Amino acid sequence: MRIRYGFRIALDCAMPTVASFALDVHTSRQADVLTASPLFMRCGPQDVSHTMATDMFGNVRRRAVLPPGRTVVEHHGVIHDSGRPDAVNLSAGQVPVDQLPEEAMTFLLGSRYCETDLLAQEAWSRFGHVPEGWARVQAICDFVHDHIAFNYQNADRTRTAAGALREGRGVCRDFAHLAITLCRSMNIPARYCTGYLGDIGVPRDPAPMDFSAWFEAYLDGRWYSFDARHNIPRIGRVVMARGRDAADVAIVNTFGPHGLAGFEVWTDEMGAERVAA
Known part of the structure; x- marks a missing residue:
């Protein structure tokens, strides 16, 4: 298309x-x-x-x-x-840290909006029992999707992942930051993405269009798109920038x-x- x-x-x-x-x-x-x-x-x-x-x-x-x-x-x-939705690979496994390529290691570390040191215990207590790989990343997305209430009026450029967890509200960047931080805390490389995401294959949103934020997780030797806000595979993502968090891709x-x-x-x-x- x-x-x-x-x-x-x-x-x-x-x-x-x-x-x-x-x-x-x-x-x-x-x-x-x-x-x-x-x-x-x-x-x-x-x-x-x-x-x-x-x-x-x-x-x-x-x-x-x-x-x-x-x-x-x-x-x-x-x-x-x-024209295809985001790739889904339920069998995708987690790559052990000692086998990760160097370029993925950056996306295991804490960053400006992703405080892995503050949320590691939260991550392991919530998701340590979930099988590694795709199932664990999806469980994180499910939690973030249900935990954060989306509202443009709740945008706050200083809100971090820990703040989003505490407040339970935010916009697409907050969904991405919290999911990224929980993934990294469990040794899953995750990177922040921003770009275009139109209402293709879904009901049209009457709100004014904005750029969108989602994230990519590294599983089985490649990067997969995940979107904790919408939490369904979407059609037509056009990435503009990738980085550790929103500070890298403003x-x-x-x-x-x-x-x-x-x-x-x-x-x-x-x-x-x-x-x-």
Whole structure:
């Protein structure tokens, strides 16, 4: 299938402000992009110049000095997707720590929003009896899905996994952070993902669209997508960035004050035709 995606973000700055963006489709999905606009960055009629690089996680980073006034950042495109739901492998086993590849080891450690030192005892007491592998990760997702009440009004950029467990509320990033932390506490590598997730194959959500967060767990030598918020396999995930937690993949980081003046995200299936994967 073909998926249309894009965004339009407006930022107000009172003075020249350095900003870093992680808004491109991830390098691992670039080959699937069929058409894409340039990433436009404008302040009034003036184009804002920016640089582009790839970070340690394969995320595309753009950096610019935003001038005083309102800068609009916009991008859109069409990407090919298999049209299949997230892969499910009930027999996928847990890889012993001594056999993990080095790149997976990073995703066993605690990080800014994922305090494995605080939640390890909680994890083992709740899930130590569950068979290792897929069943254990799914049990963690089931718990987080049932424990956290989703509400956009409950968003808090300072809330950590421990905070989400304590408060029992949050948004998609909180579901991901808590599930990631519980997985890592049980020696299952887990990494944070952000990107597009449209209402494909599910009833349309009337709320304004936003970027989504989910996570990937390393089982049987590969990464599998899990989503503790929705807790069902979904169609059409388009990853933009991966990292240890939300701090690594923030869509915008400014090194100075700014105001968010506009935010639109769109992603949906184009037509009914299906293209062979």
